[in-house]
Amino acid sequence: MTPDRPLSLLGQRRFGPFFWTQFSGAFNDNLFKNALILLLAYSSAQLAGGLDSNVLINLAAGLFVLPFFLFSATAGQLADKLEKSRLIRIIKLLEIVIMVCAALALMIGNVWLLLGVLFLLGTQSAFFGPVKYGLLPQHLHEQELVAGNGLVEMGTFVAILLGTIGGGLLIALGESGPAWVAGASIGVAVAGYLVSRRIPLTPPVDPALGINWNLFSETVRLIGFMRARRTVFLSIVGISWFWFFGALYLTQFPNYTHLILGGNELVGTLLLATFSIGIGLGSMLCDRLAGQKVEIGLVPFGSIGLSVFAIDLYFAVPSGLEITPELIGPMAFLSEPWAWRVMIDIFGLSLFGGFYIVPLYALVQSRSKKTHLSRIIAGNNILNALAMVIAAVAGALMLGVAGLSIAETFLVVAVLNVVVALYIYQQVPEFLMRFLVWILIHTLYRVKVQGRDRLPEQGPAVLVCNHVSFIDALIIAGSCPVPIRFVMYHRIFQIPVLSFIFRTAKAIPVAPKKEDPEMLDRAMDRVAEELANGQIVCIFPEGGLTPDGELQPFKPGIERIIERSPVPVYPMALRGLWRSFFSRSGGRAFFKLPRGFYRRIDLIVGEPVAPEAVSAADLEARVRRLHDGVDS
Known part of the structure; x- marks a missing residue:
């Protein structure tokens, strides 16, 4: 596939x-x-x-x-x-x-x-x-x-x-x-x-x-x-919230159609069909937008769209709309200019609902302990059922006790969606970090991964890659299906905005021995610890950004890492980032006019190298061949 x-x-x-x-x-x-x-x-x-x-x-x-x-x-x-x-x-x-x-x-x-x-x-x-x-x-x-x-x-x-x-x-x-x-x-x-x-x-x-x-x-x-596993649990909370949101909306659709829009049962069916088509299409588009991996960066994207369209639904119907005793059918409904805004809002919120819910289910499946997965799904189902019961109670309270209209109830739930999303992203910054990475690699660049099936689905393992720009780590992180711990020069680690992403991704800052030997030792200890915990670590063995676009000699640090933690090493090569805004081509990165928007970037993954065969010179040669298209 x-x-x-x-x-x-x-x-x-x-x-x-x-x-x-x-x-x-x-x-x-x-x-x-x-x-x-x-x-x-x-x-x-x-x-x-x-x-x-x-x-x-x-x-x-x-x-x-x-x-x-x-x-x-x-x-x-x-x-x-x-x-x-x-x-x-x-x-x-x-x-x-x-x-x-x-x-x-x-x-x-x-x-x-x-x-x-x-x-x-x-x-x-x-x-x-x-x-x-x-x-x-x-x-x-x-x-x-x-x-x-x-x-x-x-x-x-x-x-x-x-x-x-x-x-x-x-x-x-x-x-x-x-x-x-x-x-x-x-x-x-x-x-x-x-x-x-x-x-x-x-x-x-x-x-x-x-x-x-x-x-x-x-x-x-x-x-x-x-x-x-905190990320899994908060993902389940997010799934249950979606079922609360969806149950409350779908339960009120018949009366919303009748009392707010003045439509008959066929208009209600039209709205339900629009909702179902939207969430179905959103679910189908997830794979294309995610790039054939579990991309939790789509979750904030989905929640933003969900909130925007849900809030706009409140304003879509003109205030003081007169409802006649004779309910209108679909054709009369669609002849109203505001009706299309209602349809677009319902389609939009369900479309983004698909972007929101599918990666959450995939994340729960991919990060749960395999021997407990069905029981975790069962627990998720209990929370989902509880969320739907609470939705029924909340709807009754808002409509019956608080005296809100159905449209006002929708608005309250839409605002609550923003609050819940902010809470989850504050508790698990990885969602927001992956969203920023996803935005970057889907607006500025077109990233194509060759040899994706060679990427390890779990650690421990080490990835090595050439170093072309300040966003190499983001391109690799956004192209790989599992979290990666990056070892990076501490000055890159401290760049504003990017620093949030790197810290959230638990990147490991490092400095050359002549600059800060204690930081280097701490970094080596962190790498060994992460590999012992079954993580995937990525390093850039050149030791710094290329000044001319050519591959620089690999430092022996990779040999030191593998000697201490014998794990397989996966060579990779990046192509297409030289001459970008984030590289040193044509002057300092970030201090020149950006060019080449939506350019093609290639990430080529090579065959893994057994730990006993690892050497800096051999890995450099492998990465060079991948970069030059000799191996792919």
């Missing part, structure tokens, strides 16, 4: 059958759920002896979410302990059984049986979630995680949209509607099971795991697993 063809994953057995299995499940859940909600809204008197439809609808929503609290802890353990493809098939077989029960409940017309079936569907989804996100890293390479997660998120929201529309259309067929819903639900469940049989074997990551059936103690353990 190339960065330009993430859809090629759909044609591969390691991903395609799984994608269509989860697509069918999301479609079926929403087909039945929406059909049931509409049935309760319009036929509750006959089904439940006159019980209030609003009570029943909110009860239905609660019953679908409740299993995530009750069963996620157990589901996460089973997903880590058992072979995942077999577990998926068992879950899909249970879906068929549940849908047969749903058909019987629809035929009988008993509301309590229907609500029970909805609870069972929520249970099935609670068990499928940890398997779904735990399976991806076992079948996809690190550089494919963003594409895979993007496809899953896109497929999920498209399935939600189609299932919601399908459920509404089928239940609206009059007396035969329930029968059509029943038949469609069973048919989709059977199709999902048949597709799931093609999912390849996925070995258990912790087969010796003992199952703790205690819901409360295991949930506490899950939270402990999540908190073990």
